[in-house]
Amino acid sequence: MIDIKAGETIQELVCKHSIVLFQFSSKSCTPCVAIRQRIEAWLSNHEQIEARHISIDEQPELAAQNDVLSFPTVVVYVEGQVAIRESGYFSLDEIFAKLERLIELMS
Template sequence: MKIEIRQYGSDTCAPCAAIRQKLEKWQQDHPEVTYRYLPIEEYLEEAAQKGILSVPTVIVTIDGAETARESGYFSLDELLFRLEKYMKMTEKTEMTIRTATMDNMDKFEHGDVVWNQMRLTF
């Protein structure tokens, strides 16, 4: 499982600086999570493509899929709490749903089952 936190901010934004400091400290305790701070002034095109209209904006992706996004005034503690809760759940149990595929009926006739995995996100 690959978790990435991207923060879009501005050097002239005091809340951005506070969130950046807190996320950098949090990431030190969670080295398995990738954290990137992206100054909006340098990443205008990327921010526009992602529909980012204000800073600070924090986006969490798990295995490349966006699972959480917060912008403006929000509780970073709540976001990190939800992320840590998800990380603990996936450590203790494998969070997959197994579903049989019907694309090869011969295998089902012989008692074999073909499995796909679908990851749950928070």
Template sequence: MIKIVQVVSSTCPPCQAIQKKIQKWLETHPDVEYESISIEEKREQVAQMGILSVPAVLVYRKDREIIRKIGYFSLDELLSSLDALIG
């Protein structure tokens, strides 16, 4: 099982853009779970995850983190990597 966890901020335009693109991708990948965590609302949880800034996307496989992208990164490359993992 693959799970995408995105850490977002309400004041982060890239976060919203990434979220929309991930949601679109999820439409063709119904077996992938998705969770969005607000850095403002869950500051302690996010800090325990080692995330101090957004945008941040983490990917888990069988409850083990396999991908961590924070700050500037190519979402297209990330989604391509996920397609290869699933495929």
């Protein structure tokens, strides 16, 4: 999962791709590193999902625009709408299961 590029917007990505996953994190968030690694491993078998990592330390305006107040936060857009939003303590396995169902429905 690559970091969101300077000038790249969430809206732009959401308009270009059917499913987009965003992980918001902070340098001070230790669990964020492990979560990113698990997401990256899962994404390696799911090329139909576009994903970006957003560091609020580097781009706080993106966190503010998306009402991200705690970390880690995962937001998934499907067809331009927020379909999954989890913050703090959550199960990645549940998120992955939901994404699998969405992919199946969209196939």
